Amino acid sequence: MERTDVELIAATRDGDQDAFAELVSRYKKLVYSVVFRMLGGKEDVNDAAQDVFLRIYRSLDRYSPEFKFSTWSVKIATNLCLDILRKKKPEQVDIDEVVSLADHGDSPESSYIKQEQSQLIQNAINSLPDKYRVPIVLYHQQELSYDEIAAALGEPMSIVKNRLYRARLLLREKLAECRKEGVL
Amino acid sequence: MNCQISEAYIMQALDGELHDLEKAKLQKHLKECEACSRLYADMNTIFDDIQSLPEIEPPTGFEISILSRINAEEERRLEKLNATMMTIYGLLFGGIIGLCIYFYGALREKTAEDFWKMTVNGIVHTISNLSGLYENLNSFQMWSVNSWLSGMMNVLAFSIAVMVVTALTLAGMTAMRRHEAE
16 A cells, blocks of 8 residues: 555654655655756756755654645755755856757656647746746745745845746746747 | 736736726726737736646656665765764773873872872873883882782773773664664
């Protein structure tokens, strides 16, 4: 019979590494997607996603079952990505990078490029500068509230609201650009 | 309503913060303004689509990489722990030897008033006994050698006991960690 998350966590705490491997298998897509979107595909997503699970492993003692494991993992992934984005050098946005994302998938299972529309949107999101992409991802994909985003980013709510406002318009422009390039 | 206000209303609509009256005003404007109507439609499509973006599959071997990184980390932690324990036991061991020398010095002086003085005494007596033992191999004073020997035997016995306890504890801890890791 399949073990529940809580059972797997307890087993991991008792030193059962297979239990942790099972947890990773269950949530790897979720965590990887969060990391990919938060980092905009520009940093080393694979390394960062592995770091997330290492951090989860180390923090398992502090996990409390009142939260869903998925919610907790996403929170850890988000914080780790915010750390990475804070530490990195000021970015240069290069449209070539965005286009090359189409062949980002280095595994046969890169099913995320199945739908052209999803791919276009993903490319457009990735082409946004960090400060606009992050609110979009947090609000529209992870469905955090303005309050939660303001807390996570350490910015006042008015700034978060303004940035999301601007980000939505910018995303629409980028999407139009990406469509045009797709046609060309 | 102008297009600027309409844009703000569209954003509020995305946040689900638009009241009925404002909604009605917006709808009215959208019917009259093609640009805003396009913006509204685009926004709704984009943010509907964003929520249904497919999840991304990590590269193969993802779990294995994580487990091997965890194991490498555990290994490093274990080594660090062992090094720390070694240092602690080393200091303890040194302290005990020091104490033995002190007691030996105190024993020889038949007083224990000053720790450092007695420790120095202990060292001096040990060295002088050693050299005395060497110089007077033929005519050494029996009592001096005897008390030096008994002092040193105590130190030695103590040291061996500490070393055995150290080794056993370290071995036990390492075995327990290994067992946990497995």
